[in-house]
Amino acid sequence: MMAPEKxxxxxxxxxxxxxxxxxxxxxxHYLVTAAHTGAQAMELLAQNHxxxxxxxxxxxxxxxxxxxxxxxxxxxVSRIPILLISGNPELSEMKLxxxxxxxxxxxxxxxxxxxxxxxxxxxxxxx
Amino acid sequence: xxxxxAKIRLRKWGSLFLVGGCYYVAGQIGLLFAIVxxxxxxxxxxxxxxxxxxxxxxxxxxxxxxxxxxxVNYFRGTPFWVSMGIGVGNTLAGVVGAGLLRRLxxxxxxxxxxxxxLTFGVIAGAIDPVFSxxxxxxxxxxxxxxxxxQAGDAWFAWWSGDAMGVLIxxxxxxxxxxxxxxxxxxxxxxxxxxxxxxxxxxxxxxxQANEMLVxxxxxxxxxxxxxxxxxxxxxLALILTGVSIPILILRLAPxxxxxxxxxxFLVYRLQVILSTASLTGMLLAADITSRRRTEDDLATKEExxxxxxxxxPDHILIQDRELRYTYLVxxxxxxxxxxxxxxxxxxxxxxxxxxxxTKIKRKVMDSGTTMHVEIPLKTKSGKREFxxxxxxxxxxxxxxxxxxxxxxxxxxxxxxxxxxxxxxxESENANRAKDQFIATLSHELRTxxxxxxxxxxxxxxxxxxxxxxxxxxSAIEDCALTQNQLINDLLDxxxxxxxxxxxxxxxxxxxxxxxxxxxxxxxxxxxKSLKIVDSYGKxxxxxxxxxxxxxxxxxxxxxxxxxxxxxxGTITVITDTVGxxxxxxxxxxxxxxxxxxxxxxxxxxxxxDASSTRVHGGMGLGLSLSHSLLELQGGTVEAASAGAxxxxxxxxxxxxxxxxxxGVSMPVFSSAPLEPAELRTQQAALAKIKILxxxxxxxxxxxxxxxxxxxxxxxxxxxxxxxxxxxxxDFDADILVSDLAMPKEDGLSLLRKIRASGxxxxxxxxxxxFSAFGGQEVxxxxxxxxxxxxxxxxxxxxxxxxxxxxxxxxxxxxxQPF
Numbered sequence: 001m002m003a004p005e006k007x008x009x010x011x012x013x014x015x016x017x018x019x020x021x022x023x024x025x026x027x028x029h030y031l032v033t034a035a036h037t038g039a040q041a042m043e044l045l046a047q048n049h050x051x052x053x054x055x056x057x058x059x060x061x062x063x064x065x066x067x068x069x070x071x072x073x074x075x076x077v078s079r080i081p082i083l084l085i086s087g088n089p090e091l092s093e094m095k096l097x098x099x100x101x102x103x104x105x106x107x108x109x110x111x112x113x114x115x116x117x118x119x120x121x122x123x124x125x126x127x
Numbered sequence: 128x129x130x131x132x133a134k135i136r137l138r139k140w141g142s143l144f145l146v147g148g149c150y151y152v153a154g155q156i157g158l159l160f161a162i163v164x165x166x167x168x169x170x171x172x173x174x175x176x177x178x179x180x181x182x183x184x185x186x187x188x189x190x191x192x193x194x195x196x197x198x199v200n201y202f203r204g205t206p207f208w209v210s211m212g213i214g215v216g217n218t219l220a221g222v223v224g225a226g227l228l229r230r231l232x233x234x235x236x237x238x239x240x241x242x243x244x245l246t247f248g249v250i251a252g253a254i255d256p257v258f259s260x261x262x263x264x265x266x267x268x269x270x271x272x273x274x275x276x277q278a279g280d281a282w283f284a285w286w287s288g289d290a291m292g293v294l295i296x297x298x299x300x301x302x303x304x305x306x307x308x309x310x311x312x313x314x315x316x317x318x319x320x321x322x323x324x325x326x327x328x329x330x331x332x333x334x335q336a337n338e339m340l341v342x343x344x345x346x347x348x349x350x351x352x353x354x355x356x357x358x359x360x361x362x363l364a365l366i367l368t369g370v371s372i373p374i375l376i377l378r379l380a381p382x383x384x385x386x387x388x389x390x391x392f393l394v395y396r397l398q399v400i401l402s403t404a405s406l407t408g409m410l411l412a413a414d415i416t417s418r419r420r421t422e423d424d425l426a427t428k429e430e431x432x433x434x435x436x437x438x439x440p441d442h443i444l445i446q447d448r449e450l451r452y453t454y455l456v457x458x459x460x461x462x463x464x465x466x467x468x469x470x471x472x473x474x475x476x477x478x479x480x481x482x483x484x485t486k487i488k489r490k491v492m493d494s495g496t497t498m499h500v501e502i503p504l505k506t507k508s509g510k511r512e513f514x515x516x517x518x519x520x521x522x523x524x525x526x527x528x529x530x531x532x533x534x535x536x537x538x539x540x541x542x543x544x545x546x547x548x549x550x551x552x553e554s555e556n557a558n559r560a561k562d563q564f565i566a567t568l569s570h571e572l573r574t575x576x577x578x579x580x581x582x583x584x585x586x587x588x589x590x591x592x593x594x595x596x597x598x599x600x601s602a603i604e605d606c607a608l609t610q611n612q613l614i615n616d617l618l619d620x621x622x623x624x625x626x627x628x629x630x631x632x633x634x635x636x637x638x639x640x641x642x643x644x645x646x647x648x649x650x651x652x653x654x655k656s657l658k659i660v661d662s663y664g665k666x667x668x669x670x671x672x673x674x675x676x677x678x679x680x681x682x683x684x685x686x687x688x689x690x691x692x693x694x695x696g697t698i699t700v701i702t703d704t705v706g707x708x709x710x711x712x713x714x715x716x717x718x719x720x721x722x723x724x725x726x727x728x729x730x731x732x733x734x735x736d737a738s739s740t741r742v743h744g745g746m747g748l749g750l751s752l753s754h755s756l757l758e759l760q761g762g763t764v765e766a767a768s769a770g771a772x773x774x775x776x777x778x779x780x781x782x783x784x785x786x787x788x789x790g791v792s793m794p795v796f797s798s799a800p801l802e803p804a805e806l807r808t809q810q811a812a813l814a815k816i817k818i819l820x821x822x823x824x825x826x827x828x829x830x831x832x833x834x835x836x837x838x839x840x841x842x843x844x845x846x847x848x849x850x851x852x853x854x855x856x857d858f859d860a861d862i863l864v865s866d867l868a869m870p871k872e873d874g875l876s877l878l879r880k881i882r883a884s885g886x887x888x889x890x891x892x893x894x895x896x897f898s899a900f901g902g903q904e905v906x907x908x909x910x911x912x913x914x915x916x917x918x919x920x921x922x923x924x925x926x927x928x929x930x931x932x933x934x935x936x937x938x939x940x941x942x943q944p945f
Contacts, residue, residue: 016575
């Protein structure tokens with residue numbers, strides 16, 4: 001079954017991570033747009049790319065990931081689910097801000113990542 | 128009517144009748160001394176009673192006075208209307224006299240001041256009887272009881288009789304009011320009896336003989352004033368009056384042949400004598416009273432002062448114009464009062480303490496203003512203690528400064544507590560910095576690892592086409608290399624921190640080193656389609672540096688630009704010279720650096736600011752490592768950016784090879800272990816310390832200026848001993864660091880001159896020497912010349928920093944830190 005291409009916004013300042021995430025998401029035919037900074041991410045969201053999901057790194061050069069998540073939720077009318085990427089193992093136990101549907105730890109398992117992405121998109125579209 | 132009101136009313140009526148009664152009785156006595164006319168007497172006691180009663184009990188007493196005055200005349204056969212007139216006159220006199228005393232002046236009825244006596248004499252003695260005499264004589268005339276020709280004499284006789292009554296009787300009533308009515312000691316009663324008895328006998332004796340002998344009363348007057356004050360003086364005046372007037376009247380009575388004039392003359396003469404005696408005594412008593420009161424006030428104040436001084440925990444001192452101690456409370460510093468009194472600071476304290484204190488004290492006295500000071504002083508046993516307090520100029524009556532008063536508190540314990548707190552805070556900060564360092568490092572290590580693992584999973588799962596798999600494998604290689612680089616950097620940082628970084632400085636071409644770095648970075652730049660422009664001048668710039676480490680610095684800066692410049696951007700490398708230094712600038716068109724981040728870029732995660740994690744995130748250790756590597760070789764690196772998104776410029780600067788010195792390279796610094804405690808504070812290890820650095824070799828001067836400035840020091844360099852001496856005039860140096868071997872004049876001679884100079888501050892300037900020819904002898908010679916320490920070249924920088932920290936702030940000759 002070939003699903004139609006769904007747009008995903010990946011916000012991560014590390015090129016190495018960007019590249020590999022693009023490859024992983026390509027396996028499930030997602031269309032990846034990359035942002036390196038919080039400012040870039042906000043700009044892309046404002047251009048209305050119809051992203052179905054945001055993958056957000058917690059350590060960005062210009063702002064904290066959680067702050068950015070809250071800002072995205074505030075700014076975007078249609079609730080785009082956000083998945084956090086973090087090397088902090090305690091994150092899964094922290095209270096996540098509204099709009100954040102889950103977290104992926106580093107290093108990540110690609111199958112698990114794809115499952116989470118799929119599930120998050122399905123959950124949000126079923127609402 | 129309430130009970131209280133009834134009581135008050137009863138009291139008022141009681142007082143009225145008592146006053147009226149007294150007036151009547153006193154009037155009966157007074158009329159015994161009638162002269163000129165039956166209604167005119169030589170002494171009229173009721174006038175004194177009237178003034179006293181109206182003053183003490185209030186104006187409301189006038190009916191009592193009037194009643195007394197009326198009856199005493201009426202019952203003596205004076206016609207009704209004439210008696211009424213005399214009554215009105217006497218009442219009015221008392222009311223006016225008491226009213227004036229009460230309203231117009233601050234008269235005190237205890238006569239405790241001389242002005243009370245004078246006021247009373249004028250108002251009650253002179254003015255008040257004018258009313259009684261005038262109205263009384265008018266009444267007599269209207270009643271036809273006095274011939275016209277007699278009126279003048281009669282008026283004056285009346286006035287003087289009333290005045291006598293006021294002067295003799297009113298003060299006695301006033302002062303008996305303010306005398307405490309308790310039984311005095313027996314000796315005093317006996318003395319009083321002796322005085323009164325002796326005086327009465329004397330008065331009777333002499334007045335029978337000749338009233339001119341009255342001057343003999345003066346010794347008694349003085350006795351009374353000194354020992355019994357007003358009560359004594361007024362009692363004697365009463366006795367004198369009571370004796371002399373009846374005697375005079377009795378003596379005059381049988382001599383009816385005497386002309387009225389002669390009688391009046393005798394009476395007036397006595398009155399003048401009596402009133403003079405009375406007023407003189409009162410003035411004497413008033414003066415003594417006011418003096419005694421001043422003494423009592425002073426004694427009370429002295430007592431309060433003693434109580435304060437006795438219980439104060441503070442140190443109080445008074446010094447005279449020559450700064451000798453004249454008064455001490457709680458002497459400090461282990462000296463006793465006896466050891467300090469009469470001496471100056473120079474005779475007691477350590478010379479430098481005496482010097483400092485005297486300077487401050489002279490300033491206080493010269494300017495006449497109070498100064499607050501906090502000062503460390505050496506105790507008798509050589510311990511250093513901290514004092515906080517003020518010096519206040521002391522002035523004489525003319526307002527000239529004639530010394531000073533000091534109030535001080537020993538704050539050594541508080542200072543120590545502050546130190547402990549600061550140390551604790553510092554270790555807290557260091558801990559936090561360490562935590563952040565670890566957090567940053569784990570992030571840096573995990574990022575490539577995450578990518579590597581993900582790629583391996585993808586490849587293992589066999590889901591990639593051949594082309595993508597090749598991409599993955601090179602990505603894995605890149606990541607592994609990144610990690611390798613990071614670990615290498617980490618090891619370098621560790622080497623610098625532990626002092627094991629070994630530099631192999633040699634004569635190198637700046638451009639050759641730069642080119643090799645550019646070659647190394649080119650592949651990754653091309654991968655991102657970045658253009659590298661190398662703008663290089665014609666001259667072949669040479670320098671002394673470790674080529675491997677210099678290349679590492681260039682590579683770090685270039686790799687940083689590659690990383691943060693988006694694809695298609697340009698990196699420009701510009702090489703030129705500034706003064707005696709060469710400069711390489713790496714300019715990129717990348718994302719730039721926010722203003723607030725700039726100062727944090729080169730720090731080794733040592734600041735307590737949470738933003739450091741973010742600043743260094745993704746940046747690795749390259750920048751701080753480059754900074755340290757350059758610092759060790761006498762170079763600098765700086766970053767500039769117009770802001771986020773506007774690109775960044777990194778500038779490396781290092782001294783050019785000095786051709787004059789023949790290109791012989793001698794390493795300026797060697798690296799040695801830094802104590803962990805220094806690691807965390809080294810950024811500000813020399814904060815605010817002013818260093819005068821002397822060396823004839825410009826390259827060394829530059830290197831040291833850069834290195835010492837990086838520790839926060841304010842460095843001024845001098846190329847010769849003469850320049851150094853000139854600099855000291857306006858540069859307020861905390862420490863001198865000098866090369867020993869210099870042409871013309873060497874370091875030993877320089878310091879000897881400084882030590883021998885008259886400049887008080889610089890005479891004790893702490894000093895460190897260094898020289899290329901090590902050895903015991905040179906070191907000893909340096910210490911003999913007055914240096915506190917000697918280091919041999921190449922100078923171990925951390926060691927130098929530590930020595931400066933140790934020695935600066937301690938004046939020469941006192942090696943023990945507080």
